[in-house]
Amino acid sequence: MSEFKLEAKIRKSIGKNKVDxxxxxxxxxxxxxxxxxESMPIVLDAKEFDKIYLGAGTSNIIDLEIDGVTKxxxxxxxxxxxxxxxxxxxxFLGVDxxxxxxxxxxxxxxxxxxIRVQPSVLMQLVNEIEVECLPADLPSEAMVNVEEMQIGDTLLIKDLDVFNNEKVEVLVDPEEVIATLSEPREEEIEEEIEEVDASDVPTVGEEEEEASEE
Known part of the structure; x- marks a missing residue:
C-alpha cells in the first residue's frame, strides 16, 4: 500500500460544457x-489532488480510491x-x-x-534518469551528497544511491557526468565586487544632504 491516497469517482460528464x-x-x-x-474517466477534488501532487510528484505510487476500489x-x-x-x-497511469x-x-x-569549498560553482548536468523496477521498489528520487566535493571533482551516474540498489536497474550510462564543481569565473567575481562597491557610492540625495551639513 502507498502512503499517498487519493479519492476519486467515475466521471460520467463528457463534453466541454460539462467538464468546464x-x-x-x-x-x-x-x-x-x-x-x-480500457481507459477510465474519473473526477478528483482539486484541493486534495494539489496536496498529493505536492508530495508524490510523478515518481511515487498513489492509491486511487475509485468508488471504493483501490487502484x-x-x-x-x-x-x-x-x-x-x-x-x-x-x-494517471494504472500500475500492475x-x-x-x-x-x-x-x-x-x-x-x-x-558545499565546504567556497567560492565554488556547482553545475548539475543531469536532472532526471530512467529506471526499471517493480512498482513496490520504485525510488522517488536518485540522490548523491555533494558537500565534500572539491574543485575539479565530477560526479557520475554510478555515484547515485539508486545505482547500488539491486532491485532497481538504472537505464543510463553509469559513466555519464551528472555534476561538476569548479572555481567561479573571473567575470563573476568582478561582478560581485562591482555590486558591493556600487552600494557604497552615495546617492544624489545623500550628497546634497552632506553638502548642507557642511
Whole structure:
C-alpha cells in the first residue's frame, strides 16, 4: 500500500460544457490509462489532488480510491491553466504491482547549499534518469551528497544511491557526468565586487544632504 491516497469517482460528464462545469466546482476531470485495459474517466477534488501532487510528484505510487476500489497508479501528466491557478486535466497511469515498469525519477544533489569549498560553482548536468523496477521498489528520487566535493571533482551516474540498489536497474550510462564543481569565473567575481562597491557610492540625495551639513 502507498502512503499517498487519493479519492476519486467515475466521471460520467463528457463534453466541454460539462467538464468546464466540473472545474468551476473545483473538480478536475481526469483519466486512468492501464496496459491492456480500457481507459477510465474519473473526477478528483482539486484541493486534495494539489496536496498529493505536492508530495508524490510523478515518481511515487498513489492509491486511487475509485468508488471504493483501490487502484495503484502514477501521475503521468498534469495540465494547468496558463495563467489561472487551476488544474485543467490529469492523466494517471494504472500500475500492475507484479510487473516491472520504466519510470523517470529526479536527480537530487543533497547538500548543495552546504558545499565546504567556497567560492565554488556547482553545475548539475543531469536532472532526471530512467529506471526499471517493480512498482513496490520504485525510488522517488536518485540522490548523491555533494558537500565534500572539491574543485575539479565530477560526479557520475554510478555515484547515485539508486545505482547500488539491486532491485532497481538504472537505464543510463553509469559513466555519464551528472555534476561538476569548479572555481567561479573571473567575470563573476568582478561582478560581485562591482555590486558591493556600487552600494557604497552615495546617492544624489545623500550628497546634497552632506553638502548642507557642511
Amino acid at each position: 462545469k466540473l472545474r468551476v466546482e473545483k473538480l478536475i476531470p481526469s483519466i486512468v490509462y492501464a496496459k491492456g485495459k 495503484p497508479a502514477l501521475i503521468k501528466e498534469v495540465q494547468k491553466h496558463p495563467f489561472k491557478n487551476q488544474y485543467i486535466h490529469v492523466d 504491482m507484479s510487473e516491472k515498469m520504466r519510470v523517470v525519477i529526479p536527480v537530487v544533489l543533497e547538500g548543495r547549499d552546504s
